[in-house]
Amino acid sequence: MPLTGESVDRTPQERTVRFRRVLRALITGAALVAALLLPAPAQAAVPDSPAVSYSNPLVTQRADPHIFKHTDGYYYFTATVPEYDRIVLRRATTIQGLSSAPETVIWTKHATGDMGAHIWAPEIHFIDGKWYVHFAAGRADDVWKIRMYVLESSAANPLTGGWAEKGRIATPMDSFALDATTFVVNGTRYLGWAQQDPAIAGNSNLYIAKLANPWTISGTPVRLSVPTYGWETAGYRVNEGPAVIQHGGKVFLTYSASATDSNYCLGMLTASTTGNLLDPAAWSKSPTPVFTSNAATGQYGPGHNSFTTSEDDKSDVLVYHDRNYKDITGDPLNDPNRRTRVQKVYWNADGTPDFGVPVADGATPKRLSSYNFPTYFIRHWEYRAKLEPNVTNLPDSQFRTVGGLSGTGTVSLESANFPGYYLRARSGEVWVEKSDGTTAFANSASFYQRAGLADPANGVSYEAYASPGQYLRHFDYLLYVQTLTTAVAQQDATFYQQ
Numbered sequence: 001m002p003l004t005g006e007s008v009d010r011t012p013q014e015r016t017v018r019f020r021r022v023l024r025a026l027i028t029g030a031a032l033v034a035a036l037l038l039p040a041p042a043q044a045a046v047p048d049s050p051a052v053s054y055s056n057p058l059v060t061q062r063a064d065p066h067i068f069k070h071t072d073g074y075y076y077f078t079a080t081v082p083e084y085d086r087i088v089l090r091r092a093t094t095i096q097g098l099s100s101a102p103e104t105v106i107w108t109k110h111a112t113g114d115m116g117a118h119i120w121a122p123e124i125h126f127i128d129g130k131w132y133v134h135f136a137a138g139r140a141d142d143v144w145k146i147r148m149y150v151l152e153s154s155a156a157n158p159l160t161g162g163w164a165e166k167g168r169i170a171t172p173m174d175s176f177a178l179d180a181t182t183f184v185v186n187g188t189r190y191l192g193w194a195q196q197d198p199a200i201a202g203n204s205n206l207y208i209a210k211l212a213n214p215w216t217i218s219g220t221p222v223r224l225s226v227p228t229y230g231w232e233t234a235g236y237r238v239n240e241g242p243a244v245i246q247h248g249g250k251v252f253l254t255y256s257a258s259a260t261d262s263n264y265c266l267g268m269l270t271a272s273t274t275g276n277l278l279d280p281a282a283w284s285k286s287p288t289p290v291f292t293s294n295a296a297t298g299q300y301g302p303g304h305n306s307f308t309t310s311e312d313d314k315s316d317v318l319v320y321h322d323r324n325y326k327d328i329t330g331d332p333l334n335d336p337n338r339r340t341r342v343q344k345v346y347w348n349a350d351g352t353p354d355f356g357v358p359v360a361d362g363a364t365p366k367r368l369s370s371y372n373f374p375t376y377f378i379r380h381w382e383y384r385a386k387l388e389p390n391v392t393n394l395p396d397s398q399f400r401t402v403g404g405l406s407g408t409g410t411v412s413l414e415s416a417n418f419p420g421y422y423l424r425a426r427s428g429e430v431w432v433e434k435s436d437g438t439t440a441f442a443n444s445a446s447f448y449q450r451a452g453l454a455d456p457a458n459g460v461s462y463e464a465y466a467s468p469g470q471y472l473r474h475f476d477y478l479l480y481v482q483t484l485t486t487a488v489a490q491q492d493a494t495f496y497q498q
Helices: 013-026 031-037 439-444 489-493
Strands: 063-069 075-080 086-092 104-108 115-129 131-138 142-153 165-170 177-185 188-195 204-214 216-225 239-247 250-257 263-273 300-309 318-323 339-347 367-368 377-382 384-389 399-403 411-415 421-426 427-436 448-449 462-463 470-475 478-483 495-497
Touching: 063 165, 063 339, 104 142, 104 448, 115 177, 115 421, 131 177, 142 318, 177 239, 177 411, 188 239, 204 239, 216 263, 300 339, 377 495, 421 439, 427 439, 462 495, 470 489
Parallel strands: 063 115, 063 300, 142 177, 239 300, 263 300
Antiparallel strands: 063 075, 075 086, 086 104, 115 131, 131 142, 142 165, 177 188, 188 204, 204 216, 239 250, 250 263, 300 318, 318 339, 367 377, 367 495, 377 384, 384 427, 384 478, 399 411, 411 421, 421 427, 427 478, 448 462, 462 470, 470 478
């Protein structure tokens, strides 16, 4: 929502802003005196979760991606290949490095019988000193008789070690079952998966059970979700691809819904880590999808996700697939162009995850928080750039740092949800506007990224290319490009990338 005025119950930061505003109004023409009289604003701590930078797509023609960060310093990546005939692995010391890492085939489908077709959605996990891959497969003579299976390797490097087939994960219902994932909450290991109940109309529902070992369910499985909402039933009635992330005492289980075309999207279930996860009543379902297609960014059908963490372990990262076009000829499962993508997960003030929108191809966006106003971020509202806390529409506060439109070693800040729109100075005010291709626009939307004026070690400041010596800064919640004459102004012009 826009800032329409100051609340009576102001934060200390807002009281500081108001105090500064009154003083500046009273002491016109005396900026230095005002700076001496004003109380110093509270400095934000260096963010616990600094920005991460990746480039999308990460891997082309790889669907249902899973990235596992191991204690050996490597990220391990596996995914569904378009031929549905094998399981592949690659590893790298960085997430971006997976893009070009060599790929190894660790297992190939059987020529006959079980595990002979539709090799889908592998996940790799390290459990009790061994590697395990959970995957789905059909029969060579009945490709839709899909069930869940497990491979095991005791090798230190799973790309070079041998793999043993541990067999099928048996469930009480002998029916279409896929997308097994495993996770631990409070020391208990669980299996989540999707399965068709012959007594329920639809393709698949979500289930959970404890595990006795990586390939054996313990106890009676519990059904957590059935597709009922319109966004879960577009094309097909589907709940599948569960993935779990934990934060702030909560368990968040994301899942994919609807057909695997542009309708594909993510839903989410939430439970407390202290609750009984085998009680369906312990979980609540979001009534709306949490991640959907976005025409503005050119991303369609985002889904079948997993989670990992950044190289510095300070950020959670969403891993998923989508396509960069909407219209598909024929069965979407025969279209090979689902791509693996990654982007940072942000956390709302209430502890829930905010995935934003599937970002445009290329560099992932960042948020810019104020040095002297904790929890305040640069965002756009009706195209005006301003500073605001608790931005509920996350993409309004995300910007891609791209090569400057004017070149010459500059950068430009492109809106995450309005690609082609940039922060630019107009008569000293900063707006988010669409590039018109002119030199004048390019110059006004280009900045030199400098070390933070108030925190050179951790912050950033942006000097206007078109106005040397003037910087992007906030004042009274709005953004300007101005000459900085005081220490307070330098603080106003310092930001943290998150």
